[in-house]
Amino acid sequence: MEDEDNEEQTLQKKHQLMLERLSARHQTRLETRKPDPSDSSTTSAFLSRFNDSKKSIAAKIESSTDPSRLPDISAAISDLEKFVAENSYLLPSYEIRSSLKTISDLKQSLENLTSQLIPKKKFSFKKSKPTKTQIPQPDTVSVPEKTTSYPIRDSPGFRHKQNQVLVQNFKGSEIGEFTISDLDSCEVKLIGCVNALFLNRLKNCKIYAGPVVGSILMEEVEDCVFVLASHQIRIHFAKRSDFYLRVRSRPIIEDSDGVRFANYCLKYEGIEEDLAVARLDEETGNWANVDDFKWLRAVQSPNWSILPAEERVGDVDLANLR
Structure with a gap:
């Protein structure tokens, strides 16, 4: 009987210790958890x-x-x-x-x-007579410049580069937002997490980025490849570009055509931890559920498509890129 009592006391102690560990773990989660979107x-x-x-x-x-x-x-x-x-x-x-x-x-x-x-200027063939200090110019039609929704910001970033490999490591730093603007034929590698990412006026570029905690806003990109992870992405004025995405909500495109989508495929040391921190460790499949805000018909928008499996780049490991 005494042995049975000792065994029961041992089990009770083990049970109590387990409850204490569970309670401590739950308290830690409550203290460190991020705000709930349903709050x-x-x-x-x-x-x-x-x-x-x-x-x-x-x-x-x-x-x-x-x-x-x-x-x-x-x-x-x-x-x-x-x-x-x-x-x-x-x-x-x-x-x-x-x-x-x-x-x-x-x-x-x-x-x-x-x-x-600001009314548009009227078309005119009228020439002005050149003065001694003027150089005659051919007749032109004045076309109003398209206004960009995302002006160049003062945030850290890469701007006005051509034919370069650009690398930024966010690990150990606190950068709220990052801007990539006015690049031609560049390759960009972003390692670690950032809160928001802005991409403007990119041509023939490859952008490989770790998880973005908030949103990605993009405008005026052409003949580019993007490997991106974020909670939300909005794409404006994109042409002939491929997007490898992991997103929590449906990607949004506007005034775009020839854009194709596939699943996120980036690899670098520590990316799994970064995805978990950004709450993007789960693949939702939303990369294939694109909303075209300028296509209101019930049928599939012709402006975007799923990137065929045989044309995808496969896993992109930043350690193996030049």
Whole structure:
């Protein structure tokens, strides 16, 4: 009987120790876990600030009659889009899509206002007589410059490079956002996590990036290859480019054609840990569920397609790249 009592006491001690370990582990998770996207207080705080900014921008567009104010309004819209990007990993998918739709509407309203305040120049064959200091020029048609949604930012990044290999390691650093802009025939390798990534005006480039905690905003890319992981990606004015993605929400394209999609295939030492930190360690399959915001018909958009398996690059290991 005494042996049975001792055995029972031993089991009870083991059970108590197990409960204590589980309790400590649960407490650690509570202290370190990231905000839950379903947390209504988080969403409410975001929506309150977002709606205030939206109303302010809309009021400026409605009342503005001075063309000199247009750049400030454009910057405000860009800041609002950046705000959505930085908070996208905290929000439900519906709120992200709704916010992006609102931003698109604001951009369209700004374009309409710009057309009213700055009319396009009329086509003319008239030549001006050259003066002694003038060099005669051939007749040209003035074409308004396309306004970019994502202006060059002051954030760290790579800008105005050609035919270069560019490497940035984020490990051990705290970089909120990173910009890659105005590159031609470059190869970019980003190792580690960053909160937001902006890509503008890229041609014939290869971009390999570790996980992005928030969103990726992209505009004016041509004949490029992208290997990217993020919670949300928005692609504007892309042509003949391939995207290897891992995303938590559906990728969004606008004014794009000839773009193809496949699953994320990047490898480097420590990438699994980086994906876990960014909450991107799970493959959702959303890379194949692309939303074309400029294609409203029920049938498949002709502007994007799935990249055929035989044409994919396979695993891309940064250690093996030149």
